[in-house]
Structure formats: structure tokens, C-alpha cells
Amino acid sequence: MSTRFDGAFFNEELDRARLTTQIEKVRKALADGRWHTVAAIAELIDAPEPSVSAQIRNLRKQENGGYIIETRRDGDTGLFVYRLVRGERE
Numbered sequence: 001m002s003t004r005f006d007g008a009f010f011n012e013e014l015d016r017a018r019l020t021t022q023i024e025k026v027r028k029a030l031a032d033g034r035w036h037t038v039a040a041i042a043e044l045i046d047a048p049e050p051s052v053s054a055q056i057r058n059l060r061k062q063e064n065g066g067y068i069i070e071t072r073r074d075g076d077t078g079l080f081v082y083r084l085v086r087g088e089r090e
Contacts, residue, residue, distance in 0.1 A: 003019075003020050003023055003058070003064050004061070004063045004064060005019050005058070019055075022045070022047055022051060022055055023055045023058055023059065023064070025045040025047070026041060026045065026047075026052055026055040026056060026059065027059055027067070027084070029041045029044050029045060030056075030059075030069060030082060030083060030084035031084050033083060033084065033085070034083060035072070035074075035081040035082065035083045036081060036082055036083065037074070037077075037079050037080070037081055037082075038052045038053050038056070038079075038080070038082070039079075041082075056069060056082055059084075067084055067086070068084070068085050068086040069082050069083065069084050069085070070082065070083050070085050
């Protein structure tokens with residue numbers, strides 16, 4: 001599977017390698033099945049929080065594997081937490 005990125009400011013030459021590495025790091029962080037905040041993932045992989053959030057959205061896209069990522073609101077903090085429950089959609 002080849003990861004697809006898009007957007008008005010996406011530059012294939014400048015962005016592909018960095019974003020491909022980043023999306024894979026986010027996928028690996030979520031793959032343990034535990035709940036994670038965007039901030040925790042960002043700290044773990046040393047990436048900006050908006051980038052982590054964008055990569056979670058990208059992982060859900062069919063063209064990027066259609067990963068099943070659950071979302072819930074943490075009752076104590078009010079933050080949203082995420083976990084990968086299944087790999088690529090069948």
C-alpha cells in the first residue's frame with residue numbers, strides 16, 4: 001500500500017518522506033491497543049499535535065489502509081483519546 005497525501009500545500013518532493021515516516025510512527029504508537037491522547041502520541045514521536053491529529057485522520061482514509069481507530073472522550077480530562085482496534089479494513 002502506498003500512502004497518499006494531499007492538500008493545497010503538499011509538495012511531493014519536500015513532504016512525502018517526512019509524512020510517510022510520521023504516519024507510520026503514529027500507526028505504531030496506536031497499535032498497542034491502549035487509549036492515547038494526541039498530546040501523548042506527539043510527545044512519544046516528537047511531532048506537533050496538529051500533525052498527529054492529521055495523521056490519525058489519514059490512517060482512517062480508505063486509500064491509506066482504512067484503519068479502524070476508535071475515539072472516545074476521557075471523562076476525567078475531557079480530552080479525546082484514540083486507539084487502533086483493527087488494521088486495514090477488509
